[in-house]
Each structure stands twice: as structure tokens, then as C-alpha cells.
Amino acid sequence: MKAVRMIVLALAVAVGFSACGGKPKTKVTLEEAKAGRDQELFLEGVTAIHKGSFDQGRILLNTMINTYADSPLTKMAKLTIADSYYLAGGTKNLAQAEVEYRDWVQFFPQDPLADDILMKMAEIHLRQVMAADRDTTHAKLAERQLKEMLRRYPETDRKQDAEALMGGVQEILAMHELKVARFYYPHRESAQAAQMRTEEILNKYPNFSRFDEALFLHARAMADQ
Structure with missing residues (x-):
């Protein structure tokens, strides 16, 4: 399922951000290289959704988005929230997924995933x-x-x-x-x-x-x- 693949991608992004900077050599370097709270929230949120805890995952991701609006993970966090509704299924969740996907495409129309998201919106109705x-x-x-x-x-x-x-x-x-x-x-x-x-x-x-x-x-x- 495409939504699952996107969540796996989100997990990979989170791990990548956490791993950057290499092994710290001093306490100061360790503090500077340590993953920020936005990365922690993102990884926790994606992991929760991947395990089926959709509400918990959305709370964590929304906290990240609202607190760290300039985080490079914001775009993927918004997409993961949309995917969580798609994965949950049911009429109400699918309707909300479409709203979230539409907002995402409006914010990021030139993103390489934009065509996939429009396809996903069609699949919601299919x-x-x-x-x-x-x-x-x-x-x-x-x-x-x-x-x-x-x-x-x-x-x-x-x-x-x-x-x-x-x-x-x-x-x-x-x-x-x-x-x-x-x-x-x-x-x-x-x-x-x-x-x-x-x-x-x-x-x-x-x-x-x-x-x-x-x-x-x-x-x-x-x-x-």
C-alpha cells in the first residue's frame, strides 16, 4: 500500500536526521549534534502510526508542526498525518484524508510526491x-x-x-x-x-x-x- 511505503519513507527520513553529524568528540559537540526535539517528536509520531496508534501519532506530529514550524520535517509530518487517516479507513477518516492531502498539495505543488498525492486522492474515492x-x-x-x-x-x-x-x-x-x-x-x-x-x-x-x-x-x- 502506497501509504505504508510513505510512512516507511518517513521513518527513514527520521533516522537519517537522527544519524547526521557523526560521532561527537566533546560534550559541546554532543549537545550540538544531538537530534532536536522536532526530530524526536517526528520519529515517535511516525512509529506510533506505523503501529496503528493513529491518534497518538497525530498528536505527536501536530505538536512537532506547531512547535517547530520551520523544521525540515514539517512537510513529511503533514503527509504522514494524511496517510494516517487513509490507513485508518472508514468514510469519515477517508474524507479527512482527502482534506489533508489537498492541503498538502496546495502547500507543496512542486514536490516530487505531488502527483502521487493526487493519485491517492482518486484512490480514496475508488x-x-x-x-x-x-x-x-x-x-x-x-x-x-x-x-x-x-x-x-x-x-x-x-x-x-x-x-x-x-x-x-x-x-x-x-x-x-x-x-x-x-x-x-x-x-x-x-x-x-x-x-x-x-x-x-x-x-x-x-x-x-x-x-x-x-x-x-x-x-x-x-x-x-
């Missing part, structure tokens, strides 16, 4: 996508987020992954429209409604696996008006 005959809110939000990611970072190395996810999401959205059109045409005898639904497919989802069926139903609906 985790909540329902079947094609159910509510499509999260599928539409996932599609929107993937489009935004590709628009902002067209050269991203995650492009193929994003396009693959986009194809899956659009398959669900197109199938939803087709099922509604099937319902309206034979059962409600509403050719106009069926035409509108199939027209949505023809205009927006050219790679839909049942595009031919949508085209046929569209033609029948138009002929019956």
Missing part, C-alpha cells in the same frame, strides 16, 4: 465506488481527480496507472448510464430519456466495452420519437 447500478458519486469524483492529476502533471511516471484507473472508472459510469437507458426504454417507454442516457455514453465514453449496444439503443430511441 475505495468507495459502488456497483454500476448504485450511486455513482464516488466514481465521478475519482474520475475528476484522475483528470486533474493528468492535467497538472502530464509527464508523471504514474500516467499509465492513472489512465488504467480512469478506464475502469469510466466503464462503471458508462454502464450506469446504459442500465438506466435500458430501464427507461422498454419499461417506461421513454425514448427521449433513453436517448439522453445513451448520448452521454457516446459523447464521453468511446472506450466503453458495450459501446455498440449503447449506439444501437440510441438509434432505436431516436427512431421512436
Whole structure:
């Protein structure tokens, strides 16, 4: 899971900061080389989250951020807090994770991880996508987020992954429209409604696996008006 890999990265960053400076030769050097409290809080917070103690980890990381705003670890601390909500799962936690990720990208739009974070925001909605005959809110939000990611970072190395996810999401959205059109045409005898639904497919989802069926139903609906 990407969030786990990011937390492992955060742990590596924390260890790296703690190890810098080499072995102290005098008491003064030891004091100067000793890791600051921001590093201690960061490492403790990341470790707590890695062990599943999400609330404790967030408290430690927020303490670090609020007390040491200029710390070079602040950026990773903010990202780790967002990851903690993602890892916790559940509707409320995922919603909060999206808020935290969005704030992070706004603060650090040029960071090398920014495209990954936008991808993660799409994955939040993908985790909540329902079947094609159910509510499509999260599928539409996932599609929107993937489009935004590709628009902002067209050269991203995650492009193929994003396009693959986009194809899956659009398959669900197109199938939803087709099922509604099937319902309206034979059962409600509403050719106009069926035409509108199939027209949505023809205009927006050219790679839909049942595009031919949508085209046929569209033609029948138009002929019956």
C-alpha cells in the first residue's frame, strides 16, 4: 500500500536526521549534534502510526508542526498525518484524508510526491465506488481527480496507472448510464430519456466495452420519437 511505503519513507527520513553529524568528540559537540526535539517528536509520531496508534501519532506530529514550524520535517509530518487517516479507513477518516492531502498539495505543488498525492486522492474515492447500478458519486469524483492529476502533471511516471484507473472508472459510469437507458426504454417507454442516457455514453465514453449496444439503443430511441 502506497501509504505504508510513505510512512516507511518517513521513518527513514527520521533516522537519517537522527544519524547526521557523526560521532561527537566533546560534550559541546554532543549537545550540538544531538537530534532536536522536532526530530524526536517526528520519529515517535511516525512509529506510533506505523503501529496503528493513529491518534497518538497525530498528536505527536501536530505538536512537532506547531512547535517547530520551520523544521525540515514539517512537510513529511503533514503527509504522514494524511496517510494516517487513509490507513485508518472508514468514510469519515477517508474524507479527512482527502482534506489533508489537498492541503498538502496546495502547500507543496512542486514536490516530487505531488502527483502521487493526487493519485491517492482518486484512490480514496475508488475505495468507495459502488456497483454500476448504485450511486455513482464516488466514481465521478475519482474520475475528476484522475483528470486533474493528468492535467497538472502530464509527464508523471504514474500516467499509465492513472489512465488504467480512469478506464475502469469510466466503464462503471458508462454502464450506469446504459442500465438506466435500458430501464427507461422498454419499461417506461421513454425514448427521449433513453436517448439522453445513451448520448452521454457516446459523447464521453468511446472506450466503453458495450459501446455498440449503447449506439444501437440510441438509434432505436431516436427512431421512436
